[in-house]
Amino acid sequence: MNKSERALIKDIVNKENEVVELMGWVGARRDHGKIIFIDLRDRSGLAQLVFVPNNKEVYESANKLRNEWVIKVLGKIAKRPKGMENAELLTGLLEVQVETLDILNEAENLPIDVYSDGRDIGEDVRMKYRYLDLRRPRLNSNLKNRAKIINFFRDFLVKKDFVEIETPVISKSTPEGARDYLVPSRLQPGKFYALPQSPQQYKQLLMVAGLERYFQVAKCFRDEDSRGDRQPEFTQLDLEMSFVKREDVMSIIENMLVDMVKALYPEKKVQQIPFPRISYKEAVENYGSDRPDLRKKNSPAGEDPNELAFCWVIDFPFFEKTEDGNWTFTHNPFSAPIPEHIDDLMNKKNIGEILTTQYDVVLNGFEIGGGSIRNHKPEALEKVFEILGHEKEKIQANFGHMLEAFKYGAPPHGGIALGLDRIFAILFNEPNIREVMAFPKTGDARDLMMDAPSVVDKKQLDELGIKIIKEK
Ligand code: ASP
Numbered sequence: 001m002n003k004s005e006r007a008l009i010k011d012i013v014n015k016e017n018e019v020v021e022l023m024g025w026v027g028a029r030r031d032h033g034k035i036i037f038i039d040l041r042d043r044s045g046l047a048q049l050v051f052v053p054n055n056k057e058v059y060e061s062a063n064k065l066r067n068e069w070v071i072k073v074l075g076k077i078a079k080r081p082k083g084m085e086n087a088e089l090l091t092g093l094l095e096v097q098v099e100t101l102d103i104l105n106e107a108e109n110l111p112i113d114v115y116s117d118g119r120d121i122g123e124d125v126r127m128k129y130r131y132l133d134l135r136r137p138r139l140n141s142n143l144k145n146r147a148k149i150i151n152f153f154r155d156f157l158v159k160k161d162f163v164e165i166e167t168p169v170i171s172k173s174t175p176e177g178a179r180d181y182l183v184p185s186r187l188q189p190g191k192f193y194a195l196p197q198s199p200q201q202y203k204q205l206l207m208v209a210g211l212e213r214y215f216q217v218a219k220c221f222r223d224e225d226s227r228g229d230r231q232p233e234f235t236q237l238d239l240e241m242s243f244v245k246r247e248d249v250m251s252i253i254e255n256m257l258v259d260m261v262k263a264l265y266p267e268k269k270v271q272q273i274p275f276p277r278i279s280y281k282e283a284v285e286n287y288g289s290d291r292p293d294l295r296k297k298n299s300p301a302g303e304d305p306n307e308l309a310f311c312w313v314i315d316f317p318f319f320e321k322t323e324d325g326n327w328t329f330t331h332n333p334f335s336a337p338i339p340e341h342i343d344d345l346m347n348k349k350n351i352g353e354i355l356t357t358q359y360d361v362v363l364n365g366f367e368i369g370g371g372s373i374r375n376h377k378p379e380a381l382e383k384v385f386e387i388l389g390h391e392k393e394k395i396q397a398n399f400g401h402m403l404e405a406f407k408y409g410a411p412p413h414g415g416i417a418l419g420l421d422r423i424f425a426i427l428f429n430e431p432n433i434r435e436v437m438a439f440p441k442t443g444d445a446r447d448l449m450m451d452a453p454s455v456v457d458k459k460q461l462d463e464l465g466i467k468i469i470k471e472k
Contacts, residue, residue: 006072010044012091015077022047022096023104025135026069027115036062040073040096048080048095049073058101068107068114074100123434127448130439142436145264146424150217152260153237160252162213162239167202169195169219175333175398176200178222181232189465195221195233198417200334201402203240204374207413208405215239217420226443229422229432233441237369240415246357246373249414250312253361253369261308265427271295271309275361279315290316293365305429311362318345318356319387326389327351331358333384334402335372336414345383357414368423371416378406 007020024042031037036051036059051062065071075096086092112121114135126133133139154164173180173194180194196202198220206214218238224230241249254275261268271294283290294309318337319327329335337345341354357373375381381403385395395403421433434440441447461468 008044009040009042009047010090012047012077012094012096016079016094017077019074019076019099020096021072021074023072024070026065026067026071029065029067038062038065040071045090047091048086049075049098050095051098051101055099058098061101061103062098065103066107066109068110069103070105070107072102072104073098124442124448127440127442130449134438139435142424142428142430143438145428146420146436148264149260149424149427150237150420152264153256154215154217156256156259157213157215157239160213162215163211165206165211165214165216167196167199167206167216167218171196171202177329178224181221181223184464184466186463197222198236199238200332203238203415204334204402204413205405207240207242207376208408208410210411212242212411213239214241214415218417220417223445226445229425231421231433231437231440232445234433234437235420236417237420238415238417240413242411242413244373244412244414246314246359246414249371249373249416250359250361253416253418254310257310257361268306268308268427271307272311275310275312277312277314280313280317281315283313289365291360291362291365291367295364307364308426309364313360313362314358315355316358316360317352318354318358318384319351321352327387329384329388331356331370332372333388334374334381336375336380342380345380345387348383348387351387359416361416361418363423363426366422366426367419368426369416369418371414373412373414376406376410376412378403381406 005021006023007015009022009024012020012022022040022042024040027039027041027046029036029038034053038049038051040047040049051059053059073096075098077094078097080093080095084095110132112118112125112129112132114132116136117138118126118133118136134143158164170183170193173182176197178197180197183193183195185191185193196218199216199218203214203216216238218236219233220236221233222230223232241252254273258270258273261270276294278292280290283292286292290313292311292313294311295304295307315338316330318330318335318341320330322328335356335358336342338355338357344350344354358370359372360367360370362368375384381399382395385399390398421436424436425431425433428436430436439447439449446452
């Protein structure tokens with residue numbers, strides 16, 4: 001088979017007077033007298049195709065073309081006649097004088113408009129036809145920009161000697177405060193895996209394994225009731241480092257974020273570098289929130305999309321009382337207290353006053369990440385679970401593997417995870433994270449395009465030993 005000779009639309013600017021082959025979708029069509037003009041769209045841009053009546057066969061076939069048909073043309077790149085130029089288009093000085101036309105696929109009338117920004121179209125119908133919704137330039141470029149930022153972070157971390165490691169997605173439940181998605185086991189009837197709320201335990205075990213610097217673009221799963229800007233699955237840039245103090249992790253993240261903004265969003269301004277560090281107490285007292293919005297308030301929020309006010313919030317209380325009077329952790333049970341409070345943890349004294357090494361990174365009033373230095377000594381981790389009221393056997397059953405691993409020379413370590421979807425939404429000036437994800441779920445956790453979750457065959461349930469009890 002011959003290799004396709006396809007050219008990309010963006011490259012026709014260097015091909016005046018050449019005959020090129022282009023492939024893509026039919027966008028707008030305009031008829032001027034007898035001449036048909038069609039906007040052809042491919043992944044790189046738009047070009048104007050011109051069909052004239054004296055090329056009879058091609059002209060007749062062009063007459064049939066409708067929006068979103070997929071075509072291949074062979075045509076000569078020529079200057080547009082004077083007055084017909086379009087300064088807003090990269091290819092706006094040129095046109096393609098079509099010599100041959102192949103229709104590769106027809107399209108029915110689309111159920112949604114894909115040329116507008118889509119903001120006035122109901123979300124349900126956008127989700128059902130997400131593969132069309134993503135054709136709109138706004139969403140198409142959100143996905144491309146998302147990939148660019150991830151590539152930037154990946155490059156940055158690899159240069160700093162981090163190793164990208166995948167951790168399991170069917171795993172064991174980790175106590176990170178949300179409800180787990182459970183996966184029934186066929187081979188171990190009656191037992192369940194859980195989808196990870198984060199790779200927390202695996203990344204710490206990778207530190208025990210001597211990797212020292214790990215990162216992953218990780219999917220995290222939390223079965224929460226829909227609350228504003230949450231999704232059942234979302235993406236974290238997750239990392240962990242050995243032999244570090246809290247400042248080391250914070251400074252890597254800070255440099256990475258600042259470098260990314262400078263490289264990819266030079267029009268945006270980071271308000272203050274280094275990022276201000278605010279204690280939890282100050283944040284709550286002075287801003288009434290543990291994720292303060294430090295943007296200069298002389299312009300109403302949203303009207304100043306180029307202002308990026310990052311800050312760190314530190315010195316959170318480790319424990320807080322639950323309604324039934326027990327202690328629970330505020331952030332992460334694997335965190336270490338600040339060094340001054342280790343003794344209190346070990347003696348289970350002044351529990352309410354113990355501060356954790358947790359650091360949250362906040363951008364324009366949104367928490368975009370958080371992490372901590374961990375307890376790397378088994379005795380210290382055990383104390384946390386005792387304060388949380390876990391019984392000895394339960395500690396062993398749930399965390400025995402961590403406590404055991406820490407006996408074999410666990411290095412001091414700490415890490416962080418950034419909520420990428422939220423960072424993208426802020427940078428792309430989008431109102432919510434669904435606009436920056438390829439296939440998000442609805443508020444009630446459904447995928448309207450795939451129709452998930454869905455009923456499964458009885459045979460599948462039988463294999464898993466599961467019986468559905470219908471509610472009366
Ligand atoms: N696993 C934590 C989270 O998902 C982040 C961390 O402490 O590294 O919030």
